[in-house]
Amino acid sequence: MRTSEKPVANGLSGPASRKLPVPPRERKPALAALAVLLILGGALATTLLVLRSGDRISAIRVTQQVGAGQPFTAQSIEEVQIADTGINYVSWSQRANVLRSFAAVTVLPGTLLTNEMGVRASQELGPGKAKIGLALKPGQAPAGLKEGDRVQVIHVPGRSSQEKSEVLAESALVFDVGEPGRTGGSGVITVIVDSSVSPEVAGFASSGEIAVAELPGAR
Incomplete structure (x- = not known):
């Protein structure tokens, strides 16, 4: 008596037979290049900031209160080294001009001098x-x-x-x-x-x- 055999189906059966082929990922060279540029740009900016913070300039600091209209004196200023922050502080090399000028406003001790704080002629000591x-x-x-x-x-x-x-x-x-x-x-x-x-x-x-x-x- 012959045993009946089930026919074997060609190919895979079960879940594997239902998977669809995955298309290959598309490469986007433009985005990759942009990412590289952003990374390089950030690194360059950080490097410039670090280098800039190391720059030192010679400035003038007020050591004694100078009232509005009063002259700056050699005893009321001193030289200090500060980081170059881009602010227009008066350089120590300009101290001779400072000693020939007057305070436009009352300048307190510890203030770093700027051009706006001094005037060539004092209204308080002018005519009248x-x-x-x-x-x-x-x-x-x-x-x-x-x-x-x-x-x-x-x-x-x-x-x-x-x-x-x-x-x-x-x-x-x-x-x-x-x-x-x-x-x-x-x-x-x-x-x-x-x-x-x-x-x-x-x-x-x-x-x-x-x-x-x-x-x-x-x-």
Whole structure:
């Protein structure tokens, strides 16, 4: 008795027979080239930044407060080496020109000097201005006055006078502050006022009838 045999199907059977052929991936040389350029560009930029950060330039740093209208002095500036950041700091080689100029604004210690901070001629010391020295007694000036501050110059009549106090200069620039006196006074304070009131200020100052009031924040 013959055993019946099942016919064998040609080819693969099961899941393998249902797989479709995968087309080969298309190469995109343009994208590959762009990626290489981006990598190289980033590396170049990083290298330039590192090299740039290593560049040092000689600049001028202010060591003492220089009030608006006051001249820069050899004692108020020093040379420092800083990284070249592209900011237009004044080079130490230009210090001779700086010492012939005046502060356009009040410059604080530690400031790196730029061209905008200096002017060739001071409006405070120009025509129509006068410097007056005031030898003030205790109570006639606030403590801590310094060069570059702004003050009101006030006529304070004596106790026996019937006159009232009067402001002679609304915003005078403190040009110099001397050492305090031994008796506790403020020492000699030099202020710049309009020449039209300087005789009056000098007259009252000689009789001890002048006081100054600081104007915080005024420059």
